[in-house]
Amino acid sequence: MSENWNITLKVSRQKEGEKPHFDEFKIEVDPDEYVLDAVERVWAFMDRTVCFRHACHHSTCGACGMRVNNVEKLTCITYIRDVTHDGGVLKLEPLRNFPIISDLAVDMGSLYNRLETVGVRAILPAPEAEIENPPATWDSADQQYIRLADCIECGLCISACPSAATSSEYLGPAVLAGVQANGIKGNPEMLNIVDAEDGVWRCHSAFECTAVCPSYVDPARRIMNLRTQVIKERFTRLFHKA
Amino acid sequence: MSKPQAIIVGAGFTGAATAHDLALRGFDVTVIERGDICNGTSGRTHGLLHCGGRYAVKDQESAIECIDENILLRKIVPQVIEPNGGLFIALNESDLQYRDVFIQGCEACHIPLEELTPEQALRLEPNINPKLLTAFLIPDGTFDPLRLALSFAATAKKNGAKFRIFTEATSLILDGKGGVIGVNILDRASNKPYELRADIVVNATGAWAGEIAEMAGASVPVKPTPGVMVAYDQRFVQRAINRLNTPGDGDIVLPQRRMVVVGTTSFEIDDLDYVPVLEDHVKLMLERGAELIPGIRNARVRGKYMATRPLISSGSGRSAARTFKCYDHKETHNIDGLVTITGGKATTLRAMAEGTADMVCKKLGLNAPCTTKDVLLLSYRQYYSLPN
Amino acid sequence: MENQRNRPSPSKFWTWFNPIGRETGGWAFILNRVTALGLVFYLYIHLLVLSQLAMGPQAYDNFLALMSNPMIIFGEVLVVAAGIIHGLNGIRIVLTTFGVGVTRQKQLFYGLMAVALIAAFVFAFRMFTA
Numbered sequence: 207m208s209e210n211w212n213i214t215l216k217v218s219r220q221k222e223g224e225k226p227h228f229d230e231f232k233i234e235v236d237p238d239e240y241v242l243d244a245v246e247r248v249w250a251f252m253d254r255t256v257c258f259r260h261a262c263h264h265s266t267c268g269a270c271g272m273r274v275n276n277v278e279k280l281t282c283i284t285y286i287r288d289v290t291h292d293g294g295v296l297k298l299e300p301l302r303n304f305p306i307i308s309d310l311a312v313d314m315g316s317l318y319n320r321l322e323t324v325g326v327r328a329i330l331p332a333p334e335a336e337i338e339n340p341p342a343t344w345d346s347a348d349q350q351y352i353r354l355a356d357c358i359e360c361g362l363c364i365s366a367c368p369s370a371a372t373s374s375e376y377l378g379p380a381v382l383a384g385v386q387a388n389g390i391k392g393n394p395e396m397l398n399i400v401d402a403e404d405g406v407w408r409c410h411s412a413f414e415c416t417a418v419c420p421s422y423v424d425p426a427r428r429i430m431n432l433r434t435q436v437i438k439e440r441f442t443r444l445f446h447k448a
Numbered sequence: 449m450s451k452p453q454a455i456i457v458g459a460g461f462t463g464a465a466t467a468h469d470l471a472l473r474g475f476d477v478t479v480i481e482r483g484d485i486c487n488g489t490s491g492r493t494h495g496l497l498h499c500g501g502r503y504a505v506k507d508q509e510s511a512i513e514c515i516d517e518n519i520l521l522r523k524i525v526p527q528v529i530e531p532n533g534g535l536f537i538a539l540n541e542s543d544l545q546y547r548d549v550f551i552q553g554c555e556a557c558h559i560p561l562e563e564l565t566p567e568q569a570l571r572l573e574p575n576i577n578p579k580l581l582t583a584f585l586i587p588d589g590t591f592d593p594l595r596l597a598l599s600f601a602a603t604a605k606k607n608g609a610k611f612r613i614f615t616e617a618t619s620l621i622l623d624g625k626g627g628v629i630g631v632n633i634l635d636r637a638s639n640k641p642y643e644l645r646a647d648i649v650v651n652a653t654g655a656w657a658g659e660i661a662e663m664a665g666a667s668v669p670v671k672p673t674p675g676v677m678v679a680y681d682q683r684f685v686q687r688a689i690n691r692l693n694t695p696g697d698g699d700i701v702l703p704q705r706r707m708v709v710v711g712t713t714s715f716e717i718d719d720l721d722y723v724p725v726l727e728d729h730v731k732l733m734l735e736r737g738a739e740l741i742p743g744i745r746n747a748r749v750r751g752k753y754m755a756t757r758p759l760i761s762s763g764s765g766r767s768a769a770r771t772f773k774c775y776d777h778k779e780t781h782n783i784d785g786l787v788t789i790t791g792g793k794a795t796t797l798r799a800m801a802e803g804t805a806d807m808v809c810k811k812l813g814l815n816a817p818c819t820t821k822d823v824l825l826l827s828y829r830q831y832y833s834l835p836n
Numbered sequence: 837m838e839n840q841r842n843r844p845s846p847s848k849f850w851t852w853f854n855p856i857g858r859e860t861g862g863w864a865f866i867l868n869r870v871t872a873l874g875l876v877f878y879l880y881i882h883l884l885v886l887s888q889l890a891m892g893p894q895a896y897d898n899f900l901a902l903m904s905n906p907m908i909i910f911g912e913v914l915v916v917a918a919g920i921i922h923g924l925n926g927i928r929i930v931l932t933t934f935g936v937g938v939t940r941q942k943q944l945f946y947g948l949m950a951v952a953l954i955a956a957f958v959f960a961f962r963m964f965t966a
Contacts, residue, residue, distance in 0.1 A: 237933060265679070352530055353703070
């Protein structure tokens with residue numbers, strides 16, 4: 207295996223009522239470990255007061271998202287080797303655009319509420335889940351299978367989105383991507399929700415969401431596609447309303 | 449008439465499911481968890497919704513629990529389950545010799561199974577080892593670990609339960625007569641200590657059950673037994689693939705979103721709070737996983753991690769029973785007000801909660817039957833929208 | 837969880853302008869907004885200067901003298917560049933909004949900015965040698 211590195215973990219700390227600051231932890235790591243492993247070791251052996259969220263450790267739960275050296279990452283699948291070097295610094299900050307519970311843990315309630323309100327499906331038929339970027343194994347015989355959606359609701363896209371930074375009412379990439387996957391044909395209620403100031407039109411094409419998504423969702427492309435769906439729906443309704 | 453107060457320590461599968469059960473029975477439940485939901489063992493399960501076939505030969509009590517709960521979970525919480533079934537496949541003579549006892553075991557445990565020819569199996573799953581000798585189709589499934597717990601937690605919250613995360617139990621409050629009457633707590637988010645009183649404290653900390661029990665001077669025979677999991681970045685199969693043989697290392701591969709997860713190994717440790725990933729275990733998963741699905745050799749590792757099972761030590765390692773046990777510490781150590789639930793598997797979380805809640809009600813002299821078999825769970829997302 | 841209504845406003849400049857950790861799409865976004873602000877600023881100055889022309893022939897001569905100042909010409913090159921960048925990037929945004937080239941938005945940006953750079957140099961050359 208590879209030689210160990212000595213790095214400094216710079217962890218953003220913020221307890222209730224206090225000002226945020228950074229704590230530094232010098233730690234020895236195997237560069238082929240994940241960033242989350244390093245955070246866990248800091249918690250286990252150096253400072254039990256560090257608050258962070260993690261559950262599955264294999265990119266299905268979406269709990270461990272953080273900003274690693276200023277870029278949104280899912281820390282359970284981010285190799286230390288890819289984000290720093292021997293003797294380097296690993297700066298860890300909580301996701302942006304969500305209220306901070308403590309240290310690296312944020313409250314993603316707004317995201318979950320919106321996903322629930324617009325009815326984004328958590329499980330769906332396999333062909334629908336994989337219709338874009340189908341994996342090599344996809345086959346029409348897979349029609350009957352049901353699988354968990356690609357979107358793990360990790361919030362990285364919302365943290366990276368500059369529009370979400372200026373507007374907390376913006377539905378956000380994850381939610382709009384979920385509506386796109388459901389489709390809005392013949393659904394006037396959903397049409398009105400997304401064809402709104404804080405729906406698809408709040409997106410200003412920064413494409414940061416797709417850049418940070420760890421889960422093949424490609425929210426930017428889905429938002430653009432949703433705009434096409436919105437325009438089609440409006441057109442259709444214009445001519446059918448008479 | 450005020451509600452009986454319960455504090456549940458630990459918000460993994462057992463804690464969340466027990467909160468749900470007790471809330472339905474009219475308890476005022478507070479769950480405390482030093483991290484966030486499922487940050488211990490529960491979050492890291494590979495997510496196999498067992499049909500029980502794995503235990504049908506050597507541990508039939510577990511097997512029957514599994515198949516019964518498998519069917520129940522598909523009914524009450526389908527929104528977190530990939531219900532696509534599973535295969536047990538035989539690759540060599542040793543596997544084939546297991547065939548007969550496997551069939552007998554499954555039938556004894558009312559686990560429905562159907563034997564397939566290799567051609568039939570390959571038509572269903574083209575990426576499994578083409579040299580398989582026989583296969584059995586069984587009703588396995590895959591679930592999302594965090595979301596399974598959140599579904600129970602959401603429903604519990606709807607019925608009045610409160611979940612306090614980043615809230616650590618620093619010690620138990622004793623009444624001086626050998627009874628537990630509450631928990632001393634440190635809220636990590638604000639760094640403030642406070643007290644919570646209760647009629648009953650449920651120790652649902654799984655692998656850490658011994659540590660919490662010790663706070664009252666009790667003990668439980670739980671042996672923390674970690675194992676490795678490795679996730680690869682391609683969804684090679686739509687079903688869980690199991691090796692047809694006695695349970696061993698690396699004999700389960702299952703799909704989850706766009707990955708497959710291979711597990712697991714089994715060894716003993718002392719320090720629970722951090723278990724390093726052992727590279728030779730990871731290599732073993734690659735070897736054993738590739739036996740079932742050769743394509744794994746060309747896939748990239750997406751994640752690798754250790755998960756610590758709470759085994760109840762009656763035997764060791766793989767021979768320890770996988771069933772669960774509730775301990776009333778009044779009976780074990782003459783300490784009132786505390787029960788411990790540990791052991792078990794993710795698939796049986798609802799049954800574990802039922803057993804625990806039954807014990808709690810019996811202790812407090814309450815006649816409140818379990819209703820969790822019939823209650824459909826709320827969407828996991830509602831955990832975040834329902835107020836505490 | 838506090839109920840802060842965070843709405844878009846000019847005071848939020850540093851939240852969207854933050855270029856740290858951004859990729860190509862994010863840079864394009866920031867560039868588009870900065871050039872937009874620049875063009876608006878230029879428009880204001882332009883109107884201000886033009887209004888001076890209503891003040892008689894002396895003002896007109898002063899105006900012409902000012903316009904041949906190389907610093908001003910350079911400023912005008914920047915305005916032209918901003919207009920071309922903003923316009924071409926705008927075309928990229930129109931294309932992607934209608935689903936064209938979304939998966940190649942980075943390459944589209946680089947290509948169009950190369951065109952913008954060349955155009956800016958051509959204009960700069962012509963403006964300085966006129």
